Amino acid sequence: MNNETGNSCPMPSCPDNYGTMPSCAGLAVPYVPFQQTGSKQYSQNDALSNGTLFPGLNLPFHLKVEGSTLPSTPLVELQALEFVVLELGTYLDTHPDDTEAFELFKQYSAMEQSAKAAYEAKFGPITKTSAAAGSSYRWLQDPWPWNYGQNEVK
Numbered sequence: 675m676n677n678e679t680g681n682s683c684p685m686p687s688c689p690d691n692y693g694t695m696p697s698c699a700g701l702a703v704p705y706v707p708f709q710q711t712g713s714k715q716y717s718q719n720d721a722l723s724n725g726t727l728f729p730g731l732n733l734p735f736h737l738k739v740e741g742s743t744l745p746s747t748p749l750v751e752l753q754a755l756e757f758v759v760l761e762l763g764t765y766l767d768t769h770p771d772d773t774e775a776f777e778l779f780k781q782y783s784a785m786e787q788s789a790k791a792a793y794e795a796k797f798g799p800i801t802k803t804s805a806a807a808g809s810s811y812r813w814l815q816d817p818w819p820w821n822y823g824q825n826e827v828k
Contacts, residue, residue, distance in 0.1 A: 709765065711772050718754040718782075719744060727761035748793050752800070755786040 713728045721727040723744065744750050762779040769775060790800065798812055799805040805813040 709768065711769050712774065713765075715778075718758045721761060722750075722754045722757045727758055728765070748789070748796070752786070752789045752793050755782060755789050758782045759786050 709728065709731065713730050715721070715727050716724060716729060724732050726732050744754075759779065759782050762775055762782060766772065766775055766779055790804075794800055794804055799808070802813055805811055
């Protein structure tokens with residue numbers, strides 16, 4: 675326990691992967707450390723590859739895909755944006771006063787909405803909710819989005 679900061683990190687300034695603990699944490703009571711405000715973030719492709727936007731929360735997974743091996747397709751780019759928006763939203767659930775994270779959330783949300791609209795304009799609806807936006811129900815029409823990546827559709 676660091677007496678200066680009141681958290682579980684033995685150093686005066688803790689790196690992101692230590693988190694913080696309540697200063698009055700009882701003995702033999704399990705706690706999950708809180709993520710620190712202003713935590714470092716991966717790029718969107720690295721976040722998708724690592725399974726988290728935040729390096730401090732990164733627990734290596736043996737089956738992860740390296741970001742450099744992900745195909746550069748509109749669907750993968752949309753998935754990366756959606757992942758970053760989801761991660762930032764989850765972070766903001768516990769850190770609602772982090773204005774920098776909220777600005778990033780708004781920025782990536784706008785990018786995700788734009789990418790989704792562009793994707794759906796070219797390939798069709800990606801969710802059933804989007805299928806309701808057209809003049810007719812187009813959800814079960816071929817080709818499916820993943821068929822484009824497999825070069826089954828030209």
